[in-house]
Amino acid sequence: MKEDLRKSEQLRTVSELAASVAHEVRNPMTVARGFVQLMQSSSSLTNSEKKYLQLTISEIDRAQHIISDYLNLAKPKDPSFKTISVSHALDEVRHTIQAYALMNNVSVFLDVPSGLKIRGEEKEFMQVLLNLCKNGIEAMPDGGKLFLTAALAGSTVRIGITDTGTGMTNEQVRQLGRAYYTTKDKGTGLGLMVSFTIIRSWGGQIDVKSEPGNGTVFTIILPAESADEPLHPDYEKQTAETV
Ligand code: ADP
Ligand code: MG
Numbered sequence: 103m104k105e106d107l108r109k110s111e112q113l114r115t116v117s118e119l120a121a122s123v124a125h126e127v128r129n130p131m132t133v134a135r136g137f138v139q140l141m142q143s144s145s146s147l148t149n150s151e152k153k154y155l156q157l158t159i160s161e162i163d164r165a166q167h168i169i170s171d172y173l174n175l176a177k178p179k180d181p182s183f184k185t186i187s188v189s190h191a192l193d194e195v196r197h198t199i200q201a202y203a204l205m206n207n208v209s210v211f212l213d214v215p216s217g218l219k220i221r222g223e224e225k226e227f228m229q230v231l232l233n234l235c236k237n238g239i240e241a242m243p244d245g246g247k248l249f250l251t252a253a254l255a256g257s258t259v260r261i262g263i264t265d266t267g268t269g270m271t272n273e274q275v276r277q278l279g280r281a282y283y284t285t286k287d288k289g290t291g292l293g294l295m296v297s298f299t300i301i302r303s304w305g306g307q308i309d310v311k312s313e314p315g316n317g318t319v320f321t322i323i324l325p326a327e328s329a330d331e332p333l334h335p336d337y338e339k340q341t342a343e344t345v
Contacts, residue, residue, distance in 0.1 A: 124169045135162045160288075168290050185327050186227055188218040188252045188259060195231045196250065199239065207245025208238075214252040218259050219327035226300045233293035234263045234320045240286065241267030241318060254326055258306075261322040270312040278310060 141147075142155050192214050203210050220227075238248050246266035253260050270278075277283045279298040284291035301308050306324035 128166065128169060131162055131166060135159060138162070164288060164290075167288060168292065182223065183221055184224055185219050186222055186224055187216070188220060188261060189214040189216045191224075191227055191231060192250050192252065192261070195228065195235060198228075198232060199235045199248075202236070203239055203248065206239050206242060208242055208248050209246075210248045210250065212250045214250065218252055218254060220259050220304075220324045221327050222300075222304050222324070230297040230300050230322065231261075231263070233297045234322075237293060238263055238265035238267065238318070238320075241265050241269075243268075246317075255323075257326055257328070258323050259326045261324075263320045263322075264317065266317040269314040269316050269318055270310075271314055275310050275312055 138155055138158050142152070142159075147155070192212060196210055196212055199210065235248065235250070242248075242265055248266075249262065249264040251262040251264070274285075279294045280291070281295045282291040283294075298308055301322055301324065304324060306322065309321040309323065310318065311321075312318040
């Protein structure tokens with residue numbers, strides 16, 4: 103028991119350290135990328151030099167994608183569990199993905215009743231939602247629709263992220279969540295592994311329904327925060343903000 107506690111403390115320290123390292127590493131990489139880009143505009147480059155610079159940029163981009171899929175935490179995370187308003191979180195997600203959706207000709211539709219609550223770590227929840235929305239948008243190379251929905255089902259909250267994209271075969275669906283499984287040129291294959299792990303560790307699950315050519319529905323199923331539980335101090339503040 104004591105040993106378990108020690109292990110979980112160690113794990114927490116390691117993940118906090120990883121998050122702050124990711125944050126610190128992002129800035130120098132952005133600077134390095136900028137200088138490589140500047141060098142690209144030189145007129146005296148040979149063809150192979152141009153190729154090497156382009157490769158450098160795409161490798162930096164790859165490293166940055168790994169960081170954003172794996173540890174997309176603006177700051178070292180505060181590992182505290184909170185009551186999270188689902189409509190509030192989905193509103194924020196819509197805001198965050200708006201530019202990316204627009205760039206890809208994707209319209210985003212939100213149908214989420216207020217008042218649904220779950221318990222979790224806010225930044226991790228945002229990371230899961232962003233990973234699923236990003237995948238949905240990336241599955242619609244010719245544009246399409248992304249629906250964000252949520253509903254209470256018995257004692258659970260079901261959050262749906264539905265796209266009208268390429269869809270997947272059963273064989274592809276079975277691969278989801280395997281580390282490094284990706285079908286994209288610049289993919290990391292980490293987004294779903296991280297998302298599945300987070301939701302499972304909160305006692306929930308992510309269901310996938312997909313049909314090739316017809317799009318995909320990802321459903322996050324989590325225990326609904328019950329009203330009988332003692333209210334967390336943040337609860338009232340959040341409710342006041344979202345009503
Ligand atoms: P990445 O996005 O970097 O490839 P993910 O773990 O996020 O890694 O996704 C793994 C793979 O699952 C993707 O490369 C894609 O093949 C498939 N996938 C995930 N979401 C969808 C979706 N909404 N529609 C179609 N395929 C998807
Ligand atoms: Mg992804």
